[in-house]
Amino acid sequence: MIVWWLPSKRNLAWPRKPKGIMRRSIFLMPLLLVSFLFLTGCALLFPDLTMPPEPYGAPFDPEAIAVDPATGLGIVSNQVIVRFKEGLTKTTIEAVIAGLDCIVVGEIPMLNVYQLKTPNGADPTDLVAQFANSPHVQWAQVNHITRVDTSAGSTSASKPDDRYFSEQWALHNTGQTGGREDADIDAPEAWMIEKGHPSVTIAFLDSGVNYRHEDLRGNLRMPSGIVFDFISNDFDPMDEGDPQVHAYGHGTAMTGVAVASE
Numbered sequence: 001m002i003v004w005w006l007p008s009k010r011n012l013a014w015p016r017k018p019k020g021i022m023r024r025s026i027f028l029m030p031l032l033l034v035s036f037l038f039l040t041g042c043a044l045l046f047p048d049l050t051m052p053p054e055p056y057g058a059p060f061d062p063e064a065i066a067v068d069p070a071t072g073l074g075i076v077s078n079q080v081i082v083r084f085k086e087g088l089t090k091t092t093i094e095a096v097i098a099g100l101d102c103i104v105v106g107e108i109p110m111l112n113v114y115q116l117k118t119p120n121g122a123d124p125t126d127l128v129a130q131f132a133n134s135p136h137v138q139w140a141q142v143n144h145i146t147r148v149d150t151s152a153g154s155t156s157a158s159k160p161d162d163r164y165f166s167e168q169w170a171l172h173n174t175g176q177t178g179g180r181e182d183a184d185i186d187a188p189e190a191w192m193i194e195k196g197h198p199s200v201t202i203a204f205l206d207s208g209v210n211y212r213h214e215d216l217r218g219n220l221r222m223p224s225g226i227v228f229d230f231i232s233n234d235f236d237p238m239d240e241g242d243p244q245v246h247a248y249g250h251g252t253a254m255t256g257v258a259v260a261s262e
Contacts, residue, residue, distance in 0.1 A: 036078030074145035206251030215260035
């Protein structure tokens with residue numbers, strides 16, 4: 001007796017029609033590959049468009065350094081700085097920037113200040129004038145370059161002769177208290193650029209001020225009826241401080257940093 005065995009369709013290795021996830025994957029793979037190649041090409045051809053702006057300013061090309069004919073100061077020839085007015089939407093700001101073919105390379109969001117790269121060959125002073133004419137712009141300027149010599153010993157002339165200055169690590173940190181060197185606000189470097197002017201008045205809202213201190217006498221203005229001590233509820237702003245800690249409080253310390261005599 002001859003027995004024929006015929007395999008059923010279930011047992012045959014016939015090509016099967018893809019189902020479900022497999023079917024969708026077959027169609028998605030070419031799309032993903034094309035998208036990847038497109039984005040890679042954009043990154044290579046237009047790096048400025050694919051990189052996010054620096055939060056507080058971007059570096060500049062040393063070859064872009066030029067001289068501002070109006071001031072004689074160094075500028076970045078392919079950048080401008082623009083501050084937009086408050087209350088504008090991001091869309092409005094981006095439209096103004098794109099309208100002059102500029103690209104954002106840095107920004108200070110809380111101030112609406114943008115560092116912009118200008119089109120190739122554009123005159124930054126012309127762009128400043130065009131931005132300034134916009135009703136959405138508060139001010140515009142070229143990106144000036146300021147150099148500060150921070151080499152060893154260069155800041156010595158800007159340090160005050162206060163005998164306690166060496167303890168003020170927040171102003172100038174040399175690791176004197178065991179902390180990390182230069183973890184400070186670079187006060188001597190800032191004083192090399194600007195030390196203030198008598199015409200500038202600074203208002204302090206703090207714990208008060210010891211207006212009899214030798215470093216502060218002559219540098220304080222306390223108009224009658226304007227100065228008020230909300231701690232003692234009187235018109236005497238003397239900084240009583242906490243006698244358990246020190247003779248003077250936080251207000252005297254901060255006032256000293258800002259307006260003390262050298």
